[in-house]
Amino acid sequence: MTALGPRTGPVLANHTTLTWFFLLPPHTILPDGWPYGVRVMPQGRPIGVPPLTTIGGRDIHWAILPGGGSTSPTDLHRVLNGPLLLTAPAALAAAAPPTAPSVAARAAAPVEPRPLTPAQREVGRRLLTGASDAQIAEELGRSVGTVRRHLAGIGRRFGAPTAARKAAALLAGGHLPPPPVQMLAPELAPGDLAVLRVFAGLATDDGLRGELRPTGPFLDRVDELRERCGARTDPHLIALVAFWELLPDLIAPASASGKEQLP
Template identity: 75%
Template sequence: MTPRTRTRRALGGWDMPHWMPNSSETLSARCGEDFTAVRVPADLARPALTALGPRTGPVLANRTTRTWHFLLPSYSVLPDDWPHGVRVMPQGRFIGIPPLTTTGGRDIHWAVPPGLGSTSPADLHRVLRDPRLLTARAAPAPAEPPAAATAPVRVAAPARPRPLTSAQLRVGQLLLTGASDAQIAEELGLPVGIVRRHLTSIGRRFGAPTAARRATALLAGGHVSPPPVSMLAPDLAETDLAVLRVLAAEDGLPAGLRPRGPFLDRVDELRERCGARSDAHLIALAAAWELLPDLFNPASASGKEQLP
């Protein structure tokens, strides 16, 4: 694949890639055409940024799914043996591209904006395989973009967050079945207020404000397994899969679909076609059917953290 050299001028006189949004909306771009995206778990991506320092090119972060995307040149020659949990996004897969000014928040934003440099695939591969990064996992993100740093900074790793309690795991497992708050309370013999408190705690733990995103965090982290399903996966179009990715907070909203109207109609239609009782149940079914393999890996997640 030959390099793409088209750029346009943007804030501060930086050379901006032509695929950057001109508006204040997050738009979608295809991997493999304008860039190669390497998806890295957040707790590994943060120390990798520190190790790369000023050599880092554009990087996207998403606190809800706890995943970051390093955007490499589309003509990059990539190594084969990436560490466990790191994925090179398939060619043609859409990911959300936010405006240049979106540099924070729970959803997709720039950890390192474009225009500052370019990440070498060899350098990224090297730092991600460096065993010393294991001691820096879960370290907080630097206050300033790494491109502004003059030298790598050593960051002490804070204590890891407490694991989910057995009650939270049970509530989370029932959430994936499509049970309502009242049904979960009845099943577990708990007051509805306590169930809602557990759901709120799960949401705060993962920065997941909706039931669908809580389901995503629980499944993607291997905390619970998808519920068993008896029906085969329906034949879904690429637009349907894009809607699922948006609902799971993996990607930005695809072009032509707004938060109201067509998008919500698509979600309702998908729930009916898939036999899902709720948005969280729809996400769980997508995981069980392996419709979003780059987000969920049910085979490896099922043995991580079982319910007591």
């Protein structure tokens, strides 16, 4: 999803079965030669589809909501058959980039600051506080669908497929400062910080121990960190880590100098 960036259409995820469903446009012609582990579902085969409000959890939920775009079968085929480059979406603009990044340096590309719309800024500001889509909609006097369209726009702008990576992009690019908190930072081990870097899209999972790769144990560690940090949501967890300056990559110079401190 990261490699596809804004070209990713709706995706369903199930962390219990470790299965992701990429919903492709109807009547598309699929390439041949899908890699091991990928199954093309027969046309007409029913699958469980949760409500649009189900955007997290270990069972079936929306990893990317409908309405933002559509996944090209050709792009998906290329990504799944090649190295998963966690770089800017432009890396997939050509079938064979002249100079592809090496495997050892597959970190997320720094976000180039670009102005957000006023509506995206207000939605993003509340996303960082841990507010749900419904809470954001109520605070702004907008519909939940409108809020989700703004969140999808933020995701497309930065190639951020998850809520945590949207938060990281907003912070790292200097678009929004982390919300101030009174709670002191908990003691986090280097392994915890490594998990958070991968979760925020600042690094790949190459440096993680095998049992912490992004599967069940990885998500269990994220759940544990969210609880230890007192975070309400994944974006709130990223914002707290940024405020505590535990991951310097999340703090843009402008945000660091103007960060509000509470007594």
